[in-house]
Amino acid sequence: MAKGYWIAHVTVTAPEAYAAYQALAPEAFQAHGARFVARGGHNQALEGRATPQRTVVIEFPSYQQALDCYHSDAYRKARAARQDAAEVDIVIVEGVS
Numbered sequence: 750m751a752k753g754y755w756i757a758h759v760t761v762t763a764p765e766a767y768a769a770y771q772a773l774a775p776e777a778f779q780a781h782g783a784r785f786v787a788r789g790g791h792n793q794a795l796e797g798r799a800t801p802q803r804t805v806v807i808e809f810p811s812y813q814q815a816l817d818c819y820h821s822d823a824y825r826k827a828r829a830a831r832q833d834a835a836e837v838d839i840v841i842v843e844g845v846s
Contacts, residue, residue, distance in 0.1 A: 752808055752844040753815030754786075758801035759837050766834035773827035781818035782810045801838075812843040 761767045777783075787806040794800040809815040818824055819841060831837065 750811050751846045752810060753812035754809070754842050754844055755783075755805070755807040755815055755819070755839055756842060757805040757807075757837060757839045758803070759805060759835050760802040761835045763834040767831060770827050770831035770834060773830055774824065777818050777821050777824035777827060778807065780821065780823060781814045783818060784808045801836075808844075812841070815841045 784807070785805070786808050787804060789803045789805070792800055792804045807815075809818065819839070
């Protein structure tokens with residue numbers, strides 16, 4: 750079974766409000782077996798759009814678990830807390846077997 754990955758580009762626009770997301774999101778990640786592969790740090794866009802403030806890569810045991818995490822009640826609450834606190838692009842991709 751192939752792993753699943755979230756690839757997120759995040760630019761925080763309201764740090765204090767974003768802190769509420771950061772307090773809520775770990776519950777969803779833990780419940781779905783997530784492992785952070787990259788979380789912030791240096792990044793550089795070599796093609797395409799401008800470099801986001803943060804790039805995050807999260808590994809899940811399967812593609813389905815990655816989707817289930819995103820659609821879970823726990824992550825739904827976290828997303829609601831983040832709504833006006835950041836500009837976010839998230840792609841969920843299936844890893845190679």
